[in-house]
Amino acid sequence: MVFNWFRRQFDTSGATSKSAEAESPSEEGQAEPQPSESEQSQATTATQAASADDYLQWAKAAYQNLQTQQKQQSEVQDATQQPDDELDSQAIPSASEDILTSVEEAEVEAVAEPATLIEPEIEAGETEEVEEASEVDEVEEASEVEEVEETPVTSAPLPIWAQSQAERQARIERLKETAQEEPSPVTTATAPVQAEQSAMTFDEMFIWSAEVLANQGRRPEDVTLEEITWLQKLWRGLGRTRRSLLNQLKAIVGQGPLNQEAVDEIESLLLQADVGVEATDSIVATLQNKIRQEVLPPEQAIAYLKQILRELLERPYQNGYSPGFAPSKEALNIWLITGVNGAGKTTTIGKLSHIAKKSDYNCLIAAADTFRAAAVEQVKIWGERSGVEIIANPGKNTDPAAVVFDAIEAARARNAELLLVDTAGRLQNKKNLMEELSKIRRVIAKKAPDAIVESLLVLDATLGQNGLRQAEVFAEAAQLSGVVLTKLDGTAKGGIALAIVQQLGLPIRFIGVGESIEDLRPFSSYEFIEALLSG
Numbered sequence: 001m002v003f004n005w006f007r008r009q010f011d012t013s014g015a016t017s018k019s020a021e022a023e024s025p026s027e028e029g030q031a032e033p034q035p036s037e038s039e040q041s042q043a044t045t046a047t048q049a050a051s052a053d054d055y056l057q058w059a060k061a062a063y064q065n066l067q068t069q070q071k072q073q074s075e076v077q078d079a080t081q082q083p084d085d086e087l088d089s090q091a092i093p094s095a096s097e098d099i100l101t102s103v104e105e106a107e108v109e110a111v112a113e114p115a116t117l118i119e120p121e122i123e124a125g126e127t128e129e130v131e132e133a134s135e136v137d138e139v140e141e142a143s144e145v146e147e148v149e150e151t152p153v154t155s156a157p158l159p160i161w162a163q164s165q166a167e168r169q170a171r172i173e174r175l176k177e178t179a180q181e182e183p184s185p186v187t188t189a190t191a192p193v194q195a196e197q198s199a200m201t202f203d204e205m206f207i208w209s210a211e212v213l214a215n216q217g218r219r220p221e222d223v224t225l226e227e228i229t230w231l232q233k234l235w236r237g238l239g240r241t242r243r244s245l246l247n248q249l250k251a252i253v254g255q256g257p258l259n260q261e262a263v264d265e266i267e268s269l270l271l272q273a274d275v276g277v278e279a280t281d282s283i284v285a286t287l288q289n290k291i292r293q294e295v296l297p298p299e300q301a302i303a304y305l306k307q308i309l310r311e312l313l314e315r316p317y318q319n320g321y322s323p324g325f326a327p328s329k330e331a332l333n334i335w336l337i338t339g340v341n342g343a344g345k346t347t348t349i350g351k352l353s354h355i356a357k358k359s360d361y362n363c364l365i366a367a368a369d370t371f372r373a374a375a376v377e378q379v380k381i382w383g384e385r386s387g388v389e390i391i392a393n394p395g396k397n398t399d400p401a402a403v404v405f406d407a408i409e410a411a412r413a414r415n416a417e418l419l420l421v422d423t424a425g426r427l428q429n430k431k432n433l434m435e436e437l438s439k440i441r442r443v444i445a446k447k448a449p450d451a452i453v454e455s456l457l458v459l460d461a462t463l464g465q466n467g468l469r470q471a472e473v474f475a476e477a478a479q480l481s482g483v484v485l486t487k488l489d490g491t492a493k494g495g496i497a498l499a500i501v502q503q504l505g506l507p508i509r510f511i512g513v514g515e516s517i518e519d520l521r522p523f524s525s526y527e528f529i530e531a532l533l534s535g
């Protein structure tokens with residue numbers, strides 16, 4: 001059973017797992033866990049009535065399923081292990097034992113301490129943010145006490161930051177009673193496994209990730225540990241933007257019902273986060289409209305703001321762009337990847353090929369950014385990492401279109417489903433860029449007329465508004481299908497995602513929150529906004 005990361009669902013229908021009973025708190029009995037972006041929004045609205053208790057049940061069920069999956073995997077691995085390996089593992093404490101111990105310790109910690117969403121380490125010079133972070137703790141601690149055990153919560157769930165100490169403690173107590181089973185051994189100590197292992201701790205981060213998935217209509221039995229790991233990466237990756245945005249936002253709306261003064265403050269906050277004038281104007285106008293109609297208490301104000309931001313990010317889907325962005329299994333898909341030098345184009349190609357491989361696509365990479373030999377070498381390194389073949393032409397200053405020609409032949413010969421083409425990186429000049437890209441498109445039209453061609457622009461989020469100006473040149477030249485936004489982990493200006501959508505009218509298709517191969521995934525407006533404004 002393969003999890004298709006592009007579609008965010010298992011490809012084999014009917015092969016769902018088994019142990020947990022709980023449905024999504026909002027979507028009982030939903031047949032297929034396959035929400036599109038717009039369906040995700042609807043699911044989100046539908047969950048308003050779900051209680052914190054429902055989410056806890058859901059999270060527990062997901063956790064138990066993941067434990068069962070891990071056990072099954074380790075049993076399969078044990079069964080296939082060679083006798084020699086067994087002898088070795090008796091003589092030397094194995095990596096799996098180390099991990100097992102660390103899981104046990106982590107779980108004991110999770111039970112012993114009241115769990116909170118721990119912000120990523122704060123850099124020197126960000127003292128203001130540190131102060132704000134501690135204010136948040138105070139807000140959390142001063143929150144009203146609720147007896148969750150005795151009085152099930154029936155109103156809309158509060159965000160984690162607004163939940164009371166007692167409620168969080170109650171969650172952990174329940175975990176102690178019911179969610180903790182024997183942790184299952186894991187057999188190899190690779191980095192991804194370790195990252196997953198840290199995600200496999202039943203703490204507030206796990207519960208938050210589960211809640212995000214539940215709100216998108218997912219079932220506990222269809223959740224993968226990789227998704228939980230990704231959500232936690234996303235949350236950490238957006239930490240700098242969140243710290244600069246969320247804490248101040250909470251301070252503004254925490255003063256009482258949303259009023260004009262608060263809306264003005266929100267306006268300057270959004271501008272600081274590089275949301276851009278146009279998108280900010282649009283958001284503020286919607287907020288103003290709302291406060292003219294009704295009084296919005298703090299939690300509802302944040303929830304409403306989240307909704308506005310999400311709708312803005314999804315606007316391109318109303319303007320002809322499809323919400324899903326997955327290669328078809330029925331045709332050759334050719335994705336042209338463009339972007340200026342240093343934006344993270346090569347890294348993105350490597351990460352995309354990794355997702356494709358994981359999701360069971362037969363993938364190839366064409367090294368058609370031929371201007372610099374080192375670029376070809378770099379792509380080759382990424383190809384080795386992801387186990388995807390590279391088609392390159394070793395000659396100097398090769399014509400990129402010639403590489404694409406060869407790559408299409410190779411793709412046909414190998415029945416490839418996805419061909420990732422590393423294209424024009426350093427053509428700042430619109431005319432050259434257009435010429436190169438249209439030559440490549442001509443070759444594709446001739447050699448692979450049935451291919452589904454998409455074009456993605458890789459943009460470096462740390463460049464903020466400057467990146468946007470570059471993007472305008474590409475948008476005019478390259479018939480773009482969307483944007484890959486990289487390096488969101490390296491900036492407090494993650495609001496640029498909203499500016500891109502507003503100003504270019506393009507959807508964000510993938511986001512990168514780190515340098516490793518697992519650090520890029522398809523974009524979900526729901527997950528992005530939750531990671532940006534929860535904590």
Ligand SMILES: Nc1nc2c(ncn2[C@@H]2O[C@H](COP(=O)(O)OP(=O)(O)OP(=O)(O)O)[C@@H](O)[C@H]2O)c(=O)[nH]1
Nearest residue numbers: 341342343344345346347425486487512513514515
């Ligand atoms: N922190 C972080 N770094 C990233 C991310 N994506 C790429 N990078 C880093 O950005 C740098 C540039 O990435 P490349 O993939 O080489 O960029 P490029 O656009 O191909 O640029 P050239 O190779 O110079 O053409 C590398 O050090 C990457 O590791 C990301 O999402 N987060």
